[in-house]
Amino acid sequence: MIELHYWPTPNGHKITLFLEETGTPYTIKPVNIGKGEQFQPAFLAIAPNNRMPAVVDTAPADGGEPVSVFESGAILQYLAEKTGRFLPADLRGKYTVLEWLFWQMGGLGPMLGQNHHFNRYAPEKIPYAIDRYVNETRRLYGVLNKRLEGRAFIAGNDYTIADMAAYPWIVPHENQGMTLDDFPHLKAWFEAIRERPATQRAYALGDEIKGRFDLTTDEEARKILFGQGAKA
Template identity: 50%
Template sequence: MIDVYYWPTPNGLKIVIFLEESGLPYRKIPVDLLAGEQHEQEFVKISPSGKMPAIVDNEPSDGGKSVAIFESGAILLYLAEKSGLFIPTDARGRSATIQWLFWQVGGLGPAGGLYHHFFATTQDSQIHSEDYFHREVARLYGVLDHRLGITHFVAGDAYTIADMAIFPWVTVWRNQKQELSGFPNLLRWEEEVRRRPATIRTYLNASHFPGGRRH
């Protein structure tokens, strides 16, 4: 049985669409976004960024203990891989599917969601948006800092593509008027990734140096 932490927004609905298509057994557990349930401690243990959707797979394929997954794209990929459904197995088809999945999660979703947020919540969206994005980046640094207090690298003990994807967006913190001093785990990680020979070579060979000439 898969527990789906759900509220009927596009990000919640996409998970239920997959579960309905695939026939995997599931049950919905409401996360009332209007009541702020996404911020509750028990939910944040499952979804560290405090966002719906998330799932808990109580019967993972490895036969081990229940596994919690957040991020709608990662959930869809997990469910597709678990069931062998709705993702081609050949490299081209698989990559095409993942490309369009990332396109939705990184482009269409945020653009539509943020448009809704600003259109629905403020009259003075320019002032509100600067403040909103500054606070949101700081919040996300906090999510990372918490994670890096539990694991050495972002996904666990090993340095992975998750670290590679996140590092260039953290190392620009000064340009984004952020402060890292309140995030000791994030500072520790940023320093370590920055000192990796491959990272040093990357920034030495870059035409400019985001985050200031620190290398």
């Protein structure tokens, strides 16, 4: 059984996309990041960077003690290797997927996250920062659009963890100042993934989780959410 410590953010959605695609048994343990639950000792024991998601595999392949994994890219790779799904076994295919998984982890996610922050959440609108991250978002969309020309998915004809990693960061494209019509190959890819039944189940689950909680954000919650209230 996979215990998923989760909140419905782009990084959280990556993992439910995988679990819903594979039918892997899992339970969700919500981590309300607006209330600071990511700083609780029990969560830090499995996710020392105080970021969700994290997983605990209570039945690892080696038959030993439960295994915890943090960082969404590492979780996707772990689950792919555990299940034998969505990561090619051949050398070239595997490392093509991992290249693009790490591209998402090192570039697409962090840069689009900064776009979200300075456009929507920062208490002060800083034009230089907004322009910097919107422009970088556009560049990264262009990289992905070019990669998808002539391909159904990022690594080729097959859906993989590279697609699951990137897709949730494209979902809020309007909030990032992007228009998918400017990136036709990316748009076709995005729409194909959006229509997958597992994608729809994963996002419906996220909506259901959010519906259980008070999502009111006051100044203290904002400080917690953006790390200003975190204790070293």
